[in-house]
Amino acid sequence: MESGAGKHWTEEEVKALLSVWSEKSIRKQLQGTLRNKGIFIYIAKRLQELGVCRDWKQCRAKYKNLKYEYRTVKYAHNSGDVTKTMKFFHDLDAILRYEPVTQLAAEENCRCSATETQPNTSPTAERTQ
Numbered sequence: 001m002e003s004g005a006g007k008h009w010t011e012e013e014v015k016a017l018l019s020v021w022s023e024k025s026i027r028k029q030l031q032g033t034l035r036n037k038g039i040f041i042y043i044a045k046r047l048q049e050l051g052v053c054r055d056w057k058q059c060r061a062k063y064k065n066l067k068y069e070y071r072t073v074k075y076a077h078n079s080g081d082v083t084k085t086m087k088f089f090h091d092l093d094a095i096l097r098y099e100p101v102t103q104l105a106a107e108e109n110c111r112c113s114a115t116e117t118q119p120n121t122s123p124t125a126e127r128t129q
Contacts, residue, residue: 009054009062011087016050017043017062018091027095036060070096 009017020026020043029039040056040063047054054062070092076084086092 013047013052013054014062014066014088015091016047016052017054017059017066018088018095019050020046021063022091022095030063066092067096 021030026039026043030036033039037056037060040060043059043063044054044056047059066088069086070089073084073086073089074093076082
């Protein structure tokens with residue numbers, strides 16, 4: 001297997017992940033689930049069909065990183081800082097547009113920095129969605 005734990009994701013691999021992630025059924029399952037190992041096993045299997053050899057842990061880590069980076073850029077844009085950017089922002093915006101991102105960003109801003117590393121795991125954030 002060519003891709004190890006430390007290997008960076010290529011642009012093609014990220015695009016493949018985004019294409020699977022953009023499917024309505026996947027988005028729906030990811031949005032309301034905290035224990036989502038099964039979903040990421042399915043995503044890894046779908047990526048293998050597309051020629052991307054990543055295990056479910058790598059897929060979940062990339063998903064979390066992309067989502068965190070997206071929220072950071074989105075919050076900066078909402079605050080007036082349009083200089084902050086990321087490569088797949090518009091693709092992620094199309095996928096995550098229907099999630100209450102600005103509400104979560106505002107909640108995270110009021111919390112201590114320890115909870116900012118895991119923005120979607122708070123029971124109160126789940127209830128507000």
